[in-house]
Amino acid sequence: xxxxxxxxxxxxxxxxxxxxxxxxxxxxxxxxxxxxxxxxxxxxxxxxxxxxxxxxxxxxxxxxxxxxxxxxxxxxxxxxxxxxxxxxxxxxxxxxxxxxxxxxxxxxxxxxxxxxxxxxxxxxxxxxx
Numbered sequence: 001x002x003x004x005x006x007x008x009x010x011x012x013x014x015x016x017x018x019x020x021x022x023x024x025x026x027x028x029x030x031x032x033x034x035x036x037x038x039x040x041x042x043x044x045x046x047x048x049x050x051x052x053x054x055x056x057x058x059x060x061x062x063x064x065x066x067x068x069x070x071x072x073x074x075x076x077x078x079x080x081x082x083x084x085x086x087x088x089x090x091x092x093x094x095x096x097x098x099x100x101x102x103x104x105x106x107x108x109x110x111x112x113x114x115x116x117x118x119x120x121x122x123x124x125x126x127x128x129x
Contacts, residue, residue, distance in 0.1 A: 002061045010053045011079035054117040069118025073111030080107045
């Protein structure tokens with residue numbers, strides 16, 4: 001990872017934007033938020049955030065690799081879990097085992113997405129040059 005401070009800052013920014021979106025969605029009626037389409041839309045917002053910040057991170061460092069994408073993705077996934085644990089589980093006592101088996105695995109796709117973004121954009125940059 002070429003710029004770890006930027007990667008960590010982006011990870012926190014992704015989580016805060018995601019947290020704000022999920023928080024605002026709590027204002028919607030339960031009939032809407034309990035539908036599978038709404039759950040898919042929330043996940044889509046998270047995917048778009050990760051892809052946007054991965055592209056921005058890669059454009060700012062100039063050149064990356066699949067290894068950089070994996071490092072950034074793992075960092076972001078760990079930050080997502082750590083922020084969730086810090087903000088939700090300690091504020092409102094919840095079963096941590098339930099969280100780690102139900103919600104935390106959803107963040108496993110983040111390293112996959114960053115590897116794909118870094119791999120494709122790096123390969124594209126090499127073919128252009």
